[in-house]
Amino acid sequence: MATATYFACLLLISSTLMGFSFSVIQAQSRPPIVNGLSWTFYQTTCPQLEAIIRSELQQVFATNIGQAAGLLRLQFHDCFVQGCDGSILLERGSERTEIPNRTLRPEAFQILENLRQIVHAQCGLVVSCSDILTIAARDSVVLSGGPDYEVPLGRRDGVTFAPVNQTLIDLIPATANVSTIISQFSRKNLNVTDVVALSGAHTIGISSCSSFTNRLYPTIDPTMDPAFAASLMQICPSLDSTNVAVLDVRSPNTFDNQYYANLFSRQGLLNSDQNIRRDARTLGYVTRFFTNQTFFFRMFVDSMVKMGQVDVLTGTQGEIRANCFRRNSDNLDLLSVAKENLGSSSTMR
Ligand SMILES: *[C@@H]1O[C@H](CO)[C@@H](O)[C@H](O)[C@H]1NC(C)=O
Ligand SMILES: *[C@@H]1O[C@H](CO)[C@@H](O)[C@H](O)[C@H]1NC(C)=O
Numbered sequence: 008m009a010t011a012t013y014f015a016c017l018l019l020i021s022s023t024l025m026g027f028s029f030s031v032i033q034a035q036s037r038p039p040i041v042n043g044l045s046w047t048f049y050q051t052t053c054p055q056l057e058a059i060i061r062s063e064l065q066q067v068f069a070t071n072i073g074q075a076a077g078l079l080r081l082q083f084h085d086c087f088v089q090g091c092d093g094s095i096l097l098e099r100g101s102e103r104t105e106i107p108n109r110t111l112r113p114e115a116f117q118i119l120e121n122l123r124q125i126v127h128a129q130c131g132l133v134v135s136c137s138d139i140l141t142i143a144a145r146d147s148v149v150l151s152g153g154p155d156y157e158v159p160l161g162r163r164d165g166v167t168f169a170p171v172n173q174t175l176i177d178l179i180p181a182t183a184n185v186s187t188i189i190s191q192f193s194r195k196n197l198n199v200t201d202v203v204a205l206s207g208a209h210t211i212g213i214s215s216c217s218s219f220t221n222r223l224y225p226t227i228d229p230t231m232d233p234a235f236a237a238s239l240m241q242i243c244p245s246l247d248s249t250n251v252a253v254l255d256v257r258s259p260n261t262f263d264n265q266y267y268a269n270l271f272s273r274q275g276l277l278n279s280d281q282n283i284r285r286d287a288r289t290l291g292y293v294t295r296f297f298t299n300q301t302f303f304f305r306m307f308v309d310s311m312v313k314m315g316q317v318d319v320l321t322g323t324q325g326e327i328r329a330n331c332f333r334r335n336s337d338n339l340d341l342l343s344v345a346k347e348n349l350g351s352s353s354t355m356r
């Protein structure tokens with residue numbers, strides 16, 4: 008990462024000097040970033056940050072690649088509710104208690120906090136939980152076979168809990184139609200391209216039966232392939248089954264564009280998935296992502312960087328949490344917590 012950034016800077020400088028149009032290409036290849044975030048934020052305070060997280064997650068995913076989807080999803084939920092401020096991680100926060108367990112994995116929270124311990128042990132209390140989550144979500148994409156990309160950093164962690172029931176307002180139900188999805192995204196300044204690109208995150212991960220059994224019982228949704236429906240009925244024998252199914256039936260653990268192929272063979276799992284193929288506003292991008300994975304990857308990266316900047320706290324706003332699950336003011340003995348973390352050699356499983 009650091010090397011790539013350095014190289015990009017060199018290119019930028021030399022092209023400016025030589026009058027080439029390189030700088031324009033460089034600028035266009037990276038989406039714009041908000042004031043306060045930077046591509047090199049921890050370059051002096053924690054240069055090994057991204058290497059630490061990448062190597063830890065490699066170990067975690069080696070035993071359970073399913074956690075990659077869990078981390079990616081965690082960032083979506085964090086950013087859509089009260090911005091990318093790590094508030095979803097707060098154990099006393101409404102976000103964490105309101106969001107049904109079926110859509111978030113408890114392990115993902117612990118992986119984040121374990122990463123924080125390792126990072127803070129090496130660099131001190133300088134890296135925010137929201138930045139760690141941002142990097143972890145990126146690495147989940149990369150380590151599942153998706154594109155590698157740089158993320159702007161410098162987020163601060165929120166100190167306010169989201170209002171009660173804010174998750175109901177901000178999160179998109181699995182049953183949502185395209186109009187609802189588009190309007191929910193636009194409230195976060197994300198457009199139709201972002202809707203289709205970010206839906207592609209369903210190329211990995213699982214969903215509980217209760218999120219889609221309304222498409223099976225009492226009658227099969229006519230927009231679903233009957234053979235696919237039959238296989239889902241084996242997994243989810245009843246409306247309230249607590250089992251789970253993979254979101255991308257073609258390549259469940261690989262980050263690729265097969266999610267869009269599923270939509271064309273009517274094998275999208277959720278209503279919100281299948282619907283983007285049926286709506287004229289989104290069909291164009293579904294088709295282009297299906298026919299060109301490079302294009303999907305490029306647009307997905309842009310959309311992720313965009314989403315990762317929704318209502319971020321920067322500068323002196325918020326804080327750097329000494330424990331991702333608690334605001335510093337909630338830590339009765341903050342000093343001893345920090346000390347304990349610095350002294351321990353954390354391992355992750
Ligand atoms: C959600 O997960 C927490 C922690 O794993 C558990 O204590 C709680 O009972 C779960 N709630 C539901 C509704 O499954
Ligand atoms: C939150 O939503 C639940 C379920 O719809 C409702 O019963 C409850 O009254 C709401 N609470 C507030 C404070 O709005």
Ligand SMILES: *[C@@H]1O[C@H](CO)[C@@H](O)[C@H](O)[C@H]1NC(C)=O
Nearest residue numbers: 180182183184185186187188
């Ligand atoms: C989409 O869903 C919303 C909320 O359920 C509903 O109000 C709206 O009428 C639906 N729009 C279409 C085009 O079906």
Ligand SMILES: *[C@@H]1O[C@H](CO)[C@@H](O)[C@H](O)[C@H]1NC(C)=O
Nearest residue numbers: 038197198199200201309313
């Ligand atoms: C959405 O925004 C991106 C820039 O963030 C832009 O490239 C794209 O064309 C926009 N899509 C639509 C449908 O306006």
Ligand SMILES: *[C@@H]1O[C@H](CO)[C@@H](O)[C@H](O)[C@H]1NC(C)=O
Nearest residue numbers: 298299300301302303305306
């Ligand atoms: C696929 O998309 C990439 C990135 O936008 C583009 O450079 C390439 O020309 C596209 N390939 C085809 C066959 O359209």
